[in-house]
Amino acid sequence: MSHIHIDIQNLSFGYEANQPILQHISLHAGEHESIGIIGANGVGKSTLLKLLVGLELGFTGYIRVEEIPVEAKTLPLLREKIGYVFQDSDSQLFMSTAYEDIAFAPRNYGLPEAEVERRVSFALKQVGIPHLRNKQIFKMSGGEKKLVSLATILSMTPDIILLDEPSIALDPRNRRQLINLLNSFEHLKIIATHDLDLVLDTCQRTIILADGRIVADAPTEVILTNKKLLEDNGLELPLSLSKTVHK
Helix, strand or coil: CCCCEEEEEEEEECCECCECCEEEEEEEEECCCEEEEECCCCCCHHHHHHHHCCCCCCCEEEEEECCEECCHHHHHHHHHHEEEECCCHHHCCCCCEHHHHHHHHHHHCCCCHHHHHHHHHHHHHHHCCHHHCCCEHHHCCHHHHHHHHHHHHHCCCCCEEEEECCCCCCCHHHHHHHHHHHHHCCCEEEEECCCHHHHHHHCCEEEEEECCEEEEEEEHHHHHCCHHHHHHCCCCCCCCCCCCCCC
């Protein structure tokens, strides 16, 4: 087995006592997989990603990322392995310019300034936004902020990338750029989203959450062409398939 993997066993979590958001979640995600997490509003998609990166603790069951248990004392090591792109870019970007935001994590881990510069330049180029290097964050569009947010995690060269609604605020050109970028990555990727066409274009495997539980886990084409399964779980066919699938 590759060292790059996530294992979740019997995971349950709630923000308030006796009000579980996730219940008895178990799954394995392996190297090079691209996994879509879908479901209606409020089923726990974002919460699951936050638990994987340790932004929320206090769960029962266990989560291991590359055999590292997710717990308070392991978070610095964990966050060298796994990068998380927030749904709201304003929650992720807090420095004055794109360069400063992308450089923050490498500097925080004590890397030499020459290595910080190399990583920032590489991340900007990888995402296709070298022209935003010195642009002030408050002057950016929502789409530009999203791409800078992605660059901030790439600067730490993670093995695993988590993305929460990555296509929000992207115009069609930037959305296509994002899809091409995600498909170029060999990382383990987990994408929580309502954009089922994005899932169809980027994920080989799809998991449906409903009532805090996994109700389906199968190849993406099997899940996203099953009209009844989707509708039973508060979803609709991807737009690109809605005129061709009649199950």
